[in-house]
Amino acid sequence: MDKKSGQRPCTKKGRVLPLLGVFLSFMLTVLFTGLIPTSNAQPGPGYGRQKNITPAKDERELVSMPEGVMQVLRQDMRSHLTSIDQILSHLAEGDLDMAAEIAESEMGRGSMGKHRGTGMGPGRYMPSDMHDIGFGMHQAASNFAEIAKKKGELKGIYAALQEVTSHCVACHLSYRIR
Numbered sequence: 001m002d003k004k005s006g007q008r009p010c011t012k013k014g015r016v017l018p019l020l021g022v023f024l025s026f027m028l029t030v031l032f033t034g035l036i037p038t039s040n041a042q043p044g045p046g047y048g049r050q051k052n053i054t055p056a057k058d059e060r061e062l063v064s065m066p067e068g069v070m071q072v073l074r075q076d077m078r079s080h081l082t083s084i085d086q087i088l089s090h091l092a093e094g095d096l097d098m099a100a101e102i103a104e105s106e107m108g109r110g111s112m113g114k115h116r117g118t119g120m121g122p123g124r125y126m127p128s129d130m131h132d133i134g135f136g137m138h139q140a141a142s143n144f145a146e147i148a149k150k151k152g153e154l155k156g157i158y159a160a161l162q163e164v165t166s167h168c169v170a171c172h173l174s175y176r177i178r
């Protein structure tokens with residue numbers, strides 16, 4: 001405070017005051033347009049990076065399951081990803097029957113329960129909301145298969161496939177196992 005008023009030239013008021021006004025309005029302009037850094041930041045390794053880039057807090061719910069079951073789940077997942085890739089590839093070739101076949105056999109309702117009796121099925125470790133998303137994915141895959149087999153408009157077929165992937169996304173955004 002004192003420094004500022006100490007710096008203010010107070011002699012020859014007639015000449016200095018108009019200059020001071022110009023200087024002040026210049027300073028206000030640059031301050032408000034952000035041209036003057038308000039901190040003492042120096043150009044350096046982090047310079048120019050956007051502010052607020054901090055790793056997002058992981059708010060997914062941790063679902064615990066035995067190590068072996070985790071492996072089964074992750075293997076199923078990699079197989080789902082492969083299936084989606086194959087389905088897209090068949091769609092691109094116009095082979096709707098093959099796209100339907102893979103969806104139903106690999107991800108549809110018919111693919112459920114393949115770990116039954118092994119004690120390694122991940123389903124029973126899932127909280128009920130997670131389980132519902134998983135069930136919804138199987139249903140969406142079967143629904144896609146039915147729609148693809150009818151060979152209607154591609155738009156509807158892609159929409160049905162996206163209904164499947166939206167379940168992948170919903171679950172991944174909410175849950176983790178490690």
Ligand code: HEC
Nearest residue numbers: 074077078080081130133134137167168171175176177178
């Ligand atoms: C009901 C929940 C759920 C659904 C639905 C789901 N996933 Fe997953 N997925 C998970 C969980 C949980 C993990 C493990 C995350 C972790 O490592 O903590 C996972 C992991 C994966 C992984 C990584 C596997 C690895 O080796 O670590 C892939 C790839 C994957 N999912 C693909 C898919 C695809 C594709 C779909 C949809 C067709 C899908 N998932 C649907 C829950 C789900």
